[in-house]
Amino acid sequence: MSGLVLPIEPLTAGAFAPFGSVIEADPKTMRLINGGTTERFHALGKTEAAGEDARIVINIFRGQPRLFPYVVDMMERHPWGSQSFIPLDNRSWLAVVAQDEDGQPGRPRVFACSGRQGVHYGRNVWHHPLVAVGAVSDFLVVDREGSEHNLEEIFFETPFTIAASSLS
Ligand SMILES: NC(=O)N[C@@H](O)C(=O)O
Numbered sequence: 001m002s003g004l005v006l007p008i009e010p011l012t013a014g015a016f017a018p019f020g021s022v023i024e025a026d027p028k029t030m031r032l033i034n035g036g037t038t039e040r041f042h043a044l045g046k047t048e049a050a051g052e053d054a055r056i057v058i059n060i061f062r063g064q065p066r067l068f069p070y071v072v073d074m075m076e077r078h079p080w081g082s083q084s085f086i087p088l089d090n091r092s093w094l095a096v097v098a099q100d101e102d103g104q105p106g107r108p109r110v111f112a113c114s115g116r117q118g119v120h121y122g123r124n125v126w127h128h129p130l131v132a133v134g135a136v137s138d139f140l141v142v143d144r145e146g147s148e149h150n151l152e153e154i155f156f157e158t159p160f161t162i163a164a165s166s167l168s
């Protein structure tokens with residue numbers, strides 16, 4: 001296996017806070033609307049789209065399942081906007097993020113996301129492209145479209161490995 005084996009951590013709002021937010025039906029965010037017939041879990045992610053002609057777009061990403069052990073050899077970030085991933089198939093998946101260290105991604109952290117947990121990556125936060133697990137999986141993806149180039153990729157000299165998905 002290539003390089004350091006990365007542990008898989010449970011996704012919690014606190015652990016993920018340096019990278020963005022967790023998109024889930026958290027009772028602390030809930031407010032009743034529509035005459036009490038609907039629970040609104042409010043502002044789970046604060047989208048950002050910078051640049052003259054920038055706008056937020058809503059997409060569906062159909063991800064092929066990654067094979068494990070999976071080699072994390074690169075990270076990316078979007079300097080001009082945020083990016084949010086919400087699973088549509090109620091299938092567990094992995095979110096891989098890293099702190100910025102002088103313009104480079106630090107050691108990646110791997111979070112196990114349930115099929116009812118999405119994540120919101122803040123603007124310019126290092127992350128690995130979508131890591132679907134187990135089967136082809138659809139995700140609702142909310143991110144930024146605009147004229148500026150919105151993708152920065154860094155490849156590690158020494159890659160990391162996710163040994164096996166310990167997802168149920
Ligand atoms: N390229 C693209 O839109 N996908 C990545 O940004 C990703 O994070 O999966």
Ligand code: NI
Pocket residue numbers: 076078083127128129
């Ligand atoms: Ni991305």
